[in-house]
Amino acid sequence: MQETGNNINTQSLSIRFSAGGFSFFSNESSKEFKFSHSDDGFARCRAICLCEAEIWKDYKSVTAEIDDEVSSLFPSGLFGNEDCERIMRFNYPSLDLNRFYISQQYIEGFDITNIFAVNKELEAFLKEYFPYATITHTSSAIIENALKSSRKEGITEVWAKETTAALYVAVAENGSLILSNRYSVSNKNDILYYIGALYANLKLSQQSTPLFICGEDSTVKLLRERVAKCQSVSI
Numbered sequence: 001m002q003e004t005g006n007n008i009n010t011q012s013l014s015i016r017f018s019a020g021g022f023s024f025f026s027n028e029s030s031k032e033f034k035f036s037h038s039d040d041g042f043a044r045c046r047a048i049c050l051c052e053a054e055i056w057k058d059y060k061s062v063t064a065e066i067d068d069e070v071s072s073l074f075p076s077g078l079f080g081n082e083d084c085e086r087i088m089r090f091n092y093p094s095l096d097l098n099r100f101y102i103s104q105q106y107i108e109g110f111d112i113t114n115i116f117a118v119n120k121e122l123e124a125f126l127k128e129y130f131p132y133a134t135i136t137h138t139s140s141a142i143i144e145n146a147l148k149s150s151r152k153e154g155i156t157e158v159w160a161k162e163t164t165a166a167l168y169v170a171v172a173e174n175g176s177l178i179l180s181n182r183y184s185v186s187n188k189n190d191i192l193y194y195i196g197a198l199y200a201n202l203k204l205s206q207q208s209t210p211l212f213i214c215g216e217d218s219t220v221k222l223l224r225e226r227v228a229k230c231q232s233v234s235i
Contacts, residue, residue, distance in 0.1 A: 011060035017045045018067035020165025029054045042122045062133040067163045071116035105140045114140045141235045143170045151175025162215030
């Protein structure tokens with residue numbers, strides 16, 4: 001299983017909540033559960049979380065990662081909370097703000113804020129059992145890594161992360177974000193298709209444009225057969 005957090009240390013716990021599954025990573029163990037049916041209210045995720053003894057040890061830091069499609073990027077400081085809710089409602093007309101609250105995550109150093117929805121029942125669960133947890137969105141770390149690495153190297157890079165039911169992708173050129181997207185996937189062929197289409201649509205070279213992928217070993221192996229500079233990373 002891939003690690004579910006960024007900059008994990010021996011006193012950290014990272015938990016991912018997804019409609020497609022539940023996973024966690026600590027210094028001593030990691031587990032991943034894939035669901036055959038969508039856990040839209042995260043009820044099954046919460047139940048599993050309560051039953052896993054490893055999760056309830058003492059940790060210096062806890063990160064709760066939300067793997068969900070409802071997120072948007074905006075220039076930092078441009079909109080207030082009420083504006084964010086209005087824009088998210090426009091982008092996602094079916095979003096019920098009685099069931100969700102809007103959270104913001106700043107992409108440090110790049111004037112970008114990732115705005116995402118958090119299920120209120122999940123929020124209440126986290127406040128009760130993990131009151132000091134940092135709530136993040138899966139896409140934020142991919143975007144941040146792509147921006148920082150491409151700016152450092154002065155080139156175009158593709159960063160991607162495989163989760164239980166999705167593929168997150170960010171493309172950055174010399175510190176500027178070109179693309180950020182989330183694709184629903186059901187098998188490895190879906191991942192190969194989306195990565196191949198992305199390289200083709202953006203006219204990126206599969207021989208010279210690096211791909212950094214956080215995913216299962218089998219996924220990395222398949223992508224290395226198609227992208228020459230494919231490297232496995234933990235995000």
